[in-house]
Amino acid sequence: MKFGLNFFPVFDPAERSAHAYFDDCLRLAELADRLGFEHVQTVEHYFSAYGGYCPDPVTLLAAVAARTTRVRVVTGAVIPAFTHPVKLAGKLAMLDNLSHGRLDVGFGRAFLPEEFAAFGIPMEQSRSRFAENVEACRRLWSEEEVVHRGEHTAFGPVTMLPRTVQRPHPPIFVAAATSADSCAAAGAAGHHLQVVPAVTTTEDLQVMLTAYHRARAEAGHAGAGRVQIKYTCYLDDDRETALAVGRHWENNYIEKMRAAVASWAAPGTGGRDYPGYAALLEKVRAYDFARALADNKVLAGTCDDVARQLGEIAEWFGPDLSVSLQFNPGALPLPAAERALRDFAEHVAPKLAHL
């Protein structure tokens, strides 16, 4: 089991300025770099308090790369439907160079109707644009004189610059929310996987991971494939304090998510590319912190509590996971996040070192 940081900003300008948030992120990234965490990752969202402070993860990760020397920098995820593949491959290649080969590229399909609308992209094209643009990026990194004649973009022959440090290309992760088919496709393509346990049942996620590993093995790709999994983590010496803080910020997160996914209530949203997404509304409505904690959807408590939770997670999903931990959700003050990071490194991670 490896551990990294996840930055998912959840507030609006009335609650917190972005410059203060980014300052905190860079301080936490430096600390994670020194404490031996594996990676730092962040998200791409727009307009709303649900992630909207980070419309371009590469921009924040370039700053992280400049302040660190060891941690991997991870897009979790970039949305290829919203950026031309020449631009996306180019800036990710710059980040791979700025970080001296520490980049992992997670690609996602996106799911918020307002984001697709702003870019003028029909959600019905989500799958085809994702597949086409991920492949275009892979070829721009690994080949020269690339000729691309896709359904949505066409270019070439071009040779992308700069060339990536990692050859033939940085590791490619596919972000999968709920679909075992998507996981199988990622495995068959030889990609790695990013999952978010909060949006599925434990059993469904097990099915997804099994489908991923099986498809990957059947396609003959070397290695088991890397899996990144995201949790928010609340640590305190006093269990009740950890739970109270966790309850507060998790409810804040759900409230912001509820506003961001509200437009899913319109019948037919997303079309056939998003089966089951309308259920997001019901999941959000039914959210309960105590239940989420009992189901290990959120990590909260003493160091022993969280170590026990991670042990169960390793039993459920296998120990070969890279766990992305959010230590600074909402407007949690920096000193509290720094303390949690240190406590995790000193008192939680060692308990899982055997995994």
Next chain:
Amino acid sequence: MKFGLNFFPVFDPAERSAHAYFDDCLRLAELADRLGFEHVQTVEHYFSAYGGYCPDPVTLLAAVAARTTRVRVVTGAVIPAFTHPVKLAGKLAMLDNLSHGRLDVGFGRAFLPEEFAAFGIPMEQSRSRFAENVEACRRLWSEEEVVHRGEHTAFGPVTMLPRTVQRPHPPIFVAAATSADSCAAAGAAGHHLQVVPAVTTTEDLQVMLTAYHRARAEAGHAGAGRVQIKYTCYLDDDRETALAVGRHWENNYIEKMRAAVASWAAPGTGGRDYPGYAALLEKVRAYDFARALADNKVLAGTCDDVARQLGEIAEWFGPDLSVSLQFNPGALPLPAAERALRDFAEHVAPKLAHL
């Protein structure tokens, strides 16, 4: 007269790796920050040894912002035709926050046919996309609930996040190559100006600057407007050494530019949006280092020589300039660039302090 750094990478993978180049840039940016330079700027180009190592200036500048505390970070320039305005405004707003309000945004139209072809953008739409997208970015930064119904993109109502630190928006510069009309339009709009003296005659540039300042004043905008102007600078205690190094790397630059602009030889390239650009080919062919030096298109020699050149430049174009200096052209080794930067700060800039 203020001074900054300009990074314009001019090499291909056989000559220099991007990670070594970016390392140098960050070292030079840190040094410039300590030595009191005003800004650091970089360019957007694709595919060729002529600038192609920097397909996304925001990515490099985010790293610069993370390593510095005082210098302004400047896009010189970003190309709004190649990035959706929601994405462009968003990542520039992130950079304004990461740098705590140190961002100057230069926007350019681009002029290389291969770049337009890769993005599937007709060069005939260059002016209209530029105007539309610069205005869209300005509104996304300064207004809320923006509704944009343009010729090329449409979106809204949306409120861009994060909000910029600089209100109502970061300073906007327009990059103008040869057109006095473009300069007048920038002035009338209240924007600032970026110029490249290497591609015009001194007299034409004077006409451009006069047109800019007159239009800006007539439109009633406060202040004279800021003007950034770019030169490459070669310094050595021994004049002949400076000139030999300068001749070598300037000829290398021209050779790379010749390859990048070769497709301008095709009749009709660029259409009516690019009057006079076909002459680029002839300018490149006729390039002569001694002539460029005599015309103050390149700065080279002892500290006294370069101070004298800058004095003449101040006489020609007015002293109220921000001069962007490239100290690490081509594959010039870092120690030589660092020495030149220190020498400039210690022995050249003070001689112009009265301006």
